[in-house]
Amino acid sequence: MKKSIRRLDESVSSRIAAGEVIESPASVVKELLENALDAYARTVRVSLRQGGKGRIVVEDDGHGIPFGELPLAVERFATSKISGTEDLEKIGTLGYRGEALASLAAVSRLEIRSLAEGSSGGGLLKCTAGVIEAHLEIPVEKGTRVQADDLFFNLPARRKFLKQAASETRKVGRLLRDYAVAYPEVDFSLSCDGRAVYSTAGVRERRELLEEQWGNDPAIHFKKSRTGDMVVEAFWQPHSTGGRLTSTVFVNGRRVTDPVIRAALSSLGAEASGLWFLLIEVPPGFVDVNIHPAKAEVRFKDSGEIFQAVRATAELLVTVSAGEVRTSFRGDSTWQISSPPLDAGVAGNVRTRPEVFPQGGSLFARVSSPPKQAK
Ligand SMILES: Nc1ncnc2c1ncn2[C@@H]1O[C@H](COP(=O)(O)OP(=O)(O)OP(=O)(O)O)[C@@H](O)[C@H]1O
Ligand SMILES: [Mg+2]
Structure with a gap:
């Protein structure tokens, strides 16, 4: 017999929704490091315990979250990055849905510590399985530190499918190495079970960062x-x-x-x-x-x-x-590379993600001068 349609309880629907966004420690780290980059961090430190299955910590020195907004940060569809439908047409940040922290909060034991730019006191928010357990003023270093423990502790079937710690660690390492190349102006580091395994501190050349990966x-x-x-x-x-x-x-x-x-x-x-x-x-x-x-x-x-x-x-x-200089390209004859093609070496110190796309201007107009950094 057909069962009647019922609205799912919030605790069930939030876990289902979280499964779309959070799949593994690497997807957690991706969301958290994108938040750090959106906050104009210059340093992003990641640390893992048991490949992230025990603990994932991402710390940044970006602009932080104001104390009063901490509970909103873990609410679904709450974001500081867009406000109207028209913004969806021209997203200039990595995040925009206001879902990542809410999803992570739903499937872990989460702690967020943050000091917002311009505030004197920092805050701590603690959540377990999506329920806020503490929201306190505490002293915090500049920026934001997000700690997620026991990923999927409340979704055992999902937890069982997490890969071995070594494999999760490799995925996170690959992710950080890729982002390090894309954002050479940011220092990334990774430590696993207390051991430093990767750091790009001070390396600003994309080629050098790639050589570290590829030889x-x-x-x-x-x-x-x-x-x-x-x-x-x-x-x-x-x-x-x-x-x-x-x-x-x-x-x-x-x-x-x-x-x-x-x-x-x-x-x-x-x-x-x-x-x-x-x-x-x-x-x-x-x-x-x-x-x-x-x-x-x-x-x-x-x-x-x-x-x-x-x-x-x-x-x-x-x-x-290959040493062959050709004068024309195959394919669509309407395609032209602007002449001459720009091949002037590696663009270190260029923030590649424009926050505001300059109207008809150069994509590289916004270089190395992001808005004010966290103090
Ligand atoms: N590291 C951080 N530094 C400063 N603010 C942050 C940081 N992480 C989260 N926030 C704030 O919390 C809000 C919620 O973060 P969350 O990642 O859940 O959503 P989002 O980044 O807006 O969108 P998405 O779900 O697409 O990632 C952000 O909009 C931002 O205002
Ligand atoms: Mg985000």
Whole structure:
């Protein structure tokens, strides 16, 4: 017999919703480090116990959360990053849904400590399974520290599916290394079970950060191209013996997987095999980031344009590094890289994610001068 339709209890619905956003320690770290970057942090420290299954801590020196707003930070759909539907058309921050902390709070024992820029006292918020247990004024260092213990302790089936600590740690390490390349102006570090395992302190060159991941043999090639308002920076390490093509892609400072970009690289064939790291900047209105629950995919308004831009940049990089200078590109004859292509080395100290896209101006107008930092 059919059961009647009933509204789920909040404690059940919040856990179901949380499952869309929080899948593993790496997805927790991704959300927390994106919050830190949105807060203009210059230092992001991550530490894990048991690969994050025991404890995940992300500390930043960003602008912090005002004491009175701490309870809102763990409420669903509460955000400081957008306010109206029109903002959804031009998202310039990594977060926008106001879901990450609420989701994390629903499936862990959460503690947030924060000192907001300009305030004299800090605050602590403690939550267990989404229920606020404490909201106190306490002394806090500048910035924000989020600690999540016992991930999925209240969803045993989900917890059982977490991978071994070593595997979760590897995923988090990979995530931090990728973000470190995308944000060379930020110092990232990772420690696991009390042992420091990764730090980018003071390293500002993307190439150097990539060499730490990929090694420097064979050499890493670089090309930056601009067409209209779109900028593509591509790093490529060819495979000496052919083989697979692996790509890491950031669009407007967000790590995504995108079939159009992958297809653009693959269309170059075996010649382009190897490791790719692409940083693509487009005006926020050119891309819809609100299409995936974990914000891991985007949709371009004009995917043909992005295909051509990526393909042309990659082809130039592959042909020039192979010593063959070609005068024209295959494909759409309307595509042009602005001449000359910008290939002036590695853009250290450039914050790649524009907060406010300059009207018709250069994508690189906003360099190394974010708004005021936390004191
Ligand atoms: N590290 C941080 N520094 C400063 N403010 C923060 C930090 N983390 C969270 N916040 C504040 O708490 C709010 C809620 O964070 P949460 O991650 O849940 O949502 P969001 O980032 O707005 O959107 P999304 O769910 O897409 O991540 C943010 O809008 C921001 O105002
Ligand atoms: Mg967020």
